Amino acid sequence: MSADTKDDRSQRARIVKVAARLFAERGYHAVGIAELQNAVQLGRGALYHHIRSKDDLLYDIAREYIADLNDLAVTAEHEPDPRKRICILGQHLISMIASHQAELTVCFREVQSLTDSRRAEVLALHTRYERVWKDAFISGAEQGLFRPYDPVVLKGVLGMYFYSYLWMRPDGSLGAETISERFNEMALRMLAIG
């Protein structure tokens, strides 16, 4: 891939985006390569210059947003106040869900369609991301700000955020900023002592 030009990369990103939307709307198995060609307005040869297979597309769709979330999490980890860290993580997460709703839909729906090693890789990225939240919860507990760490609280908080891929409307009256502010406040309520 080192010989890829910048144009190649942006074409590829465009194809992945269109494929995510099609797979989210109609299901991964229901969308054929001919339909994808048509949607991205490329001939078969040009399309296969950018992607190797439909399976590769699914892998990219399922992997990229969670890999990006892990990259973003690094900035949050520098924040020493666990309450602020959770607000940064929550804001990044809702912003990513809002801009990658089709990708999340495809990932949650089709993760079992990935090959074993790719599925394991995607799930490991989710586990790594969850670990960043867990560390913030534990750090808050150690500083006497949060209740003792409880895995059910972790799952509940993450569920609140992640589930929004199912109901968030990009053009809805509730913007991503509003949703993340309220969810962050709710997450801190769930964690607070007393």
Added chain:
Amino acid sequence: MSADTKDDRSQRARIVKVAARLFAERGYHAVGIAELQNAVQLGRGALYHHIRSKDDLLYDIAREYIADLNDLAVTAEHEPDPRKRICILGQHLISMIASHQAELTVCFREVQSLTDSRRAEVLALHTRYERVWKDAFISGAEQGLFRPYDPVVLKGVLGMYFYSYLWMRPDGSLGAETISERFNEMALRMLAIG
């Protein structure tokens, strides 16, 4: 269907259960009728005595648990204390998710594979169920027990519960009772004034 015997109904329920597990494990489109026949140990004729098509099975899988949740919600609606009502709803919901994890997986993953009218029916059942929670939130706000009704809080609370279909392990160390108790406590924290 009025001529169905009790044996027919229990056979049909068994087929729906096995189909839900197979569809959850391998995907609706990946499972053929021959595989289903094999799993339920019935010949083609006997299987088609109980079900009309794979599409019918998907419809039953996606519809029954949410129809049952709506039926259960009627008992919760008799509870005048909105805090207790939420605890009853939460306990029913987690108990249903624990016992119907495959069905929820299939429904969340394959709802777009249903025909338009059936999808609309299943989504309407979800909307009706959400309405019961919403009424409890509004009732609590009117009684001065909860914060003013906020649709983001409703979505967040329901997300916390529903998302558990993805991580709950039937044989895990966390039982449904423990999960619903903690989630109920978290939901009440999210709703509490102050």
